[in-house]
Amino acid sequence: xxxxxxxxxxxxxxxxxxxxxxxxxxxxxxxxxxxxxIQRMLGNGRCEAACIDGTKRLCHIRGKMHKKVxxxxxxxxxxxxxxxxxxxxxxxxxxxxxxxxxxxAYGELPENVRLNEGVNALxxxxxxxxxxxxxxxxxxxxxx
Numbered sequence: 001x002x003x004x005x006x007x008x009x010x011x012x013x014x015x016x017x018x019x020x021x022x023x024x025x026x027x028x029x030x031x032x033x034x035x036x037x038i039q040r041m042l043g044n045g046r047c048e049a050a051c052i053d054g055t056k057r058l059c060h061i062r063g064k065m066h067k068k069v070x071x072x073x074x075x076x077x078x079x080x081x082x083x084x085x086x087x088x089x090x091x092x093x094x095x096x097x098x099x100x101x102x103x104x105a106y107g108e109l110p111e112n113v114r115l116n117e118g119v120n121a122l123x124x125x126x127x128x129x130x131x132x133x134x135x136x137x138x139x140x141x142x143x144x
Contacts, residue, residue: 026099028080028103028113029078032080032081033079033080033092034050034052034078034079034081035051035076035077035078035079035108035109036050036059036078036079036089037050037052037074037075037076037113038048038072038075039073040073040075041054041071041072042058042125045066046060047071049079049089051079051089052109055086055087056080057088058087058088058089059077059079059088059089059091060090060091061091062092065094075094076100076109076113076115077091077094078091078092078093079091079092082084090115100115
C-alpha cells in the first residue's frame with residue numbers, strides 16, 4: 001500500500017463555506033473600472049460581457065474568484081479596464097442580485113439593463129408588446 005504523502009483530498013480543496021451571503025459593503029466603480037453584464041461564458045476562465053459604456057469586451061476571471069465565485073449569463077460584474085487593450089477586461093467583482101438592484105436604484109446602472117434575465121444585456125426599446133405575435137385570419141388557417 002502506498003503512503004499518503006499529500007495534505008488532504010478533494011474536500012480540503014473545496015474549503016469551508018465562507019458564508020458569502022452575509023451583508024457586504026456595496027462597492028462602486030472607480031477610475032479604470034466599468035459595470036458589465038455577462039453575455040456568454042467561453043470557458044478557460046473567460047467570458048464575453050457587454051459593458052455599460054456600450055462596448056463588448058472579452059473578460060478574464062481573476063484567479064482569486066476562479067472556482068470560488070460562480071459566474072453565469074446575465075450576472076452584473078465590475079470589470080477593470082486595461083490601458084493597453086480596450087477590447088479586453090478583467091472581472092474584479094460579481095454583484096449579488098440584491099446588490100445589482102441597489103446599483104440600479106442608485107442610478108449607477110441604466111434603466112434599460114435587465115437584471116434577472118440572461119443573454120440580452122440591453123433592451124432595444126420594445127414599447128409595443130404585441131410586436132412578437134402574428135395574427136392569422138380564418139381564411140389563412142383554412143389554406144394551411
